[in-house]
Amino acid sequence: MDMQLNETQQAISDSCARLFERRAGPVRARALRKAEDFDRLLLTEMEEAGFLDLYAEPDAGPLVAALVVEWTAQAAGLAPVGARSLIAPSVVDGVLPLVIAVADQKGLNAVRYGAEADMLIVVDGDEATVARRGEFTAATxxxxxxxxxxxxxxxxxxxxxxxxxxxxxxxxxxxxxxxxAGSARAAVDLTVRYMRDRSQFDRPIATYQALQHRIVECHVAVDAAQWAMREAAYHGAPAALAASAAITASEAAHRVFFETHQLTGAMGFTTEYDLHLYTMRLQTLRLEMQGMRGHARDLVAARWPAAS
Structure with a gap:
């Protein structure tokens, strides 16, 4: 696996960045959350640009599809890009609708984008069901x-x-x-900027070594999540690597949530500040699929099948 983006990947990254600059960002995310809505316009433009259909493209594939999910989250995009561009193409043949939600049979009480979905994929152990709009009921x-x-x-x-x-x-x-990885990276970057601007005892708090250590640990945790995810996607999501990536990311989510809110003090606990736009998503993501316990259980089953 090459640690640098190749020419095609860099071109897609640059194109995504231009799109996100116009159609995503904290201001857009805040307005959507206030309206209790999601970004259908962003999802539509991503589909028109081909960013949602990279999974089966020979020059892109699942790795680039996963990168687009990461970049969308980093830009605070509020749309089910992962379900549409990674999960559905792996199991559903044919043309896919725009808005897709995915749920565990044991977790139907809290399904992300469930009420907005044109298609719902329900996972039940090793089996799965696909339901189109009208074949399931969803209450916000x-x-x-x-x-x-x-x-x-x-x-x-x-x-x-x-x-x-x-x-x-x-x-x-x-x-x-x-x-x-994307949401946590944005939260860490925002906190670094805050620490540079916020002064205490006539010094930016970013100059205090104890605080430097804490934000650097967050940076390292996000790096670990990012590369574990990319390695697993590059190798086609084998069960052990996928579970390991989810565990690493969940650990990063927990650390970043705690540390970034602590390091930004009272400001970090207000809804006027942008930090919550990323960190509250981290809380949801680290509990999905039964959280760390579910990921760890599947990791054990993948590595030591006789023990499961």
Whole structure:
């Protein structure tokens, strides 16, 4: 695996950055959350630009699809990019609708983008079901955790091929890790800027070594999440690597949430400040798929099948 972006990847990165500059960012995310909505316009423009269909492209593939998920999260984009560009293409054939949600059979009470979805993929162990709009019922659930949430009931639809659930679960973990890596990176960058600007005892707080150590540990944790996710995506999301990436990312999410709010003091706990736009999403992501316990259980099963 090359640690540098190749020419194609860099071109996609630059194109995404230009799109996000126009259509994403904290101001846009704040307005959407106030309206309890998601960014259909951003998702539409990403689809028109081809950014949601890179999974099967020979010159891009799953790794670049995962990078786009990461970059979208870093730009505070509020849209189900991971489900549409990583999870669904791994198990569903044919043309995909714009808005796709994914849920665990045991977690239908809190499904991200469930009420907005044109398609719902429900994972139940190694099996999975796909339901189109009208084949499931979704009721919006009010939440402060960064995403539109819904309670899903009465799921119909069609059973996917045998083993589709296991495949979807692996790519779901990559999507979670990618979103955590992007959101956590943005939270750390925002906190670094705050520490440079905020003075205490006539010195920027960024000059205090104890605080430097804490933000550097966050930076290292995000780096670990980022590269664990990219390695797993590059190798096709084998179960052990996907679970490891999700665990590494979940640990980073926990550290970044705690430290960035502590390092920004009272400002970091206000909704007027942008930090919560990233960190509240981290809280949701690290609990998805039954959280660390679920990731660890699948990691053990993948590495030591006889023990599971």
């Amino acid at each position: 659930v009010r939440s402060k955790f960064g995403y539109p949430m819904a309670k899903v009931t009465e799921v119909g639809g069609a059973r996917l091929a045998r083993g589709a659930g296991a495949v979807a679960r692996r790519w779901w973990r990559i999507a979670i890790a990618a979103e955590i």
